[in-house]
Amino acid sequence: MKKNIKNVELEDLQNIMVSLNQPAYRTEQIRQAIFKFKRTSFAQISNLPKNLKDYLEEQFEITSLQIKTVRKSLDGSIKFLFSLEDGNLIESVYMPWYDDTSESIERETLCISSMSGCSVGCEFCATGKLGFKRNLQVSEILEQIFLVEQHLNTKLTNIVFMGMGEPLLNYNNVVQAIEILTDPNYELFSRKKITLSTAGVANKIKQLATTNRPVKLAISLHFTTNILRNQIMPINLSSPLEDLMDAVEIYYKSTKMPITYEYILFAGLNDTDEDVKRLVKIARRVPSRVNIIPFNDISFIRQTNLSKDLKIATKEQIKNFSDKLKENGIVSITRDSFGSDIEAACGQLTLSETKMSVKIKPIN
Numbered sequence: 181m182k183k184n185i186k187n188v189e190l191e192d193l194q195n196i197m198v199s200l201n202q203p204a205y206r207t208e209q210i211r212q213a214i215f216k217f218k219r220t221s222f223a224q225i226s227n228l229p230k231n232l233k234d235y236l237e238e239q240f241e242i243t244s245l246q247i248k249t250v251r252k253s254l255d256g257s258i259k260f261l262f263s264l265e266d267g268n269l270i271e272s273v274y275m276p277w278y279d280d281t282s283e284s285i286e287r288e289t290l291c292i293s294s295m296s297g298c299s300v301g302c303e304f305c306a307t308g309k310l311g312f313k314r315n316l317q318v319s320e321i322l323e324q325i326f327l328v329e330q331h332l333n334t335k336l337t338n339i340v341f342m343g344m345g346e347p348l349l350n351y352n353n354v355v356q357a358i359e360i361l362t363d364p365n366y367e368l369f370s371r372k373k374i375t376l377s378t379a380g381v382a383n384k385i386k387q388l389a390t391t392n393r394p395v396k397l398a399i400s401l402h403f404t405t406n407i408l409r410n411q412i413m414p415i416n417l418s419s420p421l422e423d424l425m426d427a428v429e430i431y432y433k434s435t436k437m438p439i440t441y442e443y444i445l446f447a448g449l450n451d452t453d454e455d456v457k458r459l460v461k462i463a464r465r466v467p468s469r470v471n472i473i474p475f476n477d478i479s480f481i482r483q484t485n486l487s488k489d490l491k492i493a494t495k496e497q498i499k500n501f502s503d504k505l506k507e508n509g510i511v512s513i514t515r516d517s518f519g520s521d522i523e524a525a526c527g528q529l530t531l532s533e534t535k536m537s538v539k540i541k542p543i544n
């Protein structure tokens with residue numbers, strides 16, 4: 181199988197050019213053709229000599245991801261299911277955000293995956309129930325963006341690492357992909373238009389703060405006590421809340437970018453006045469905002485005793501909780517759930533297309 185050229189690191193490509201007696205500028209010509217101009221075959225790169233194009237064609241491929249299924253929701257969001265070369269599946273979701281005063285789209289966000297499946301296993305997440313297949317390569321991270329732009333004939337404005345997988349547990353490939361996406365030479369995205377959402381890997385958050393162009397950070401917090409996080413988000417066992425909050429503070433001090441806390445409200449579980457108090461304390465530690473997210477029902481998969489206890493909060497409960505945060509001076513935004521008619525829960529489309537390791541209830 182040919183290696184995808186997007187996975188060849190800069191230094192390695194430079195060495196290949198040296199070994200072929202090519203001038204040093206060839207490396208950047210190739211990278212610009214692929215990342216900036218999104219060429220999909222070496223034959224399309226007109227400023228390379230023919231013998232070099234032939235060599236690259238023999239040794240490398242440019243695209244390895246394939247769109248398998250596209251589902252369009254009535255709300256305008258579009259879910260893409262991609263197949264990887266080894267047959268594993270991943271998902272991305274395109275979300276258009278409309279201007280309040282007009283019908284025009286003001287930003288176009290793609291939520292992308294960093295793993296096939298996920299190794300973390302949060303109780304509320306369909307992807308977690310898939311188990312871990314593998315980490316995505318740099319090429320597979322980038323091609324979700326490139327293929328969606330090509331398919332929709334659009335230019336995305338924002339990227340969120342909030343699809344399948346915990347991005348900070350695929351650290352090297354995710355950071356390499358971010359380096360390319362934010363490289364001024366390729367004119368793709370400013371680092372402020374990219375958000376990395378993590379369930380909370382404290383040591384990697386600190387490491388991310390030291391990269392060349394750190395991006396916006398979102399923490400999938402959801403619970404404000406170690407007891408509940410340990411039970412429902414097992415990553416908390418190795419990164420307890422105290423360590424996570426220390427890492428967030430370091431990240432903010434280093435990047436000066438406000439933090440987003442994602443908070444899925446579960447009725448009767450994390451919606452008490454005590455939760456409000458603890459969340460206010462957390463949110464005040466550095467400049468931040470809280471996104472309250474409705475729970476995507478995952479009753480289509482086999483339930484554990486824990487996941488059976490996760491109940492969808494009503495709109496009124498969500499509003500009450502959000503109002504209490506606002507009364508305490510916390511910026512709180514209630515997020516709509518995109519694509520409820522197209523199997524929107526992260527991992528849901530993959531589950532229904534594979535029907536593999538997890539028993540699926542029929543969806544009416």
Ligand code: SF4
Pocket residue numbers: 298299300301302305306307308309343344345346379526
């Ligand atoms: S919520 Fe994120 S980290 Fe948790 S299982 Fe799902 S994909 Fe993995």
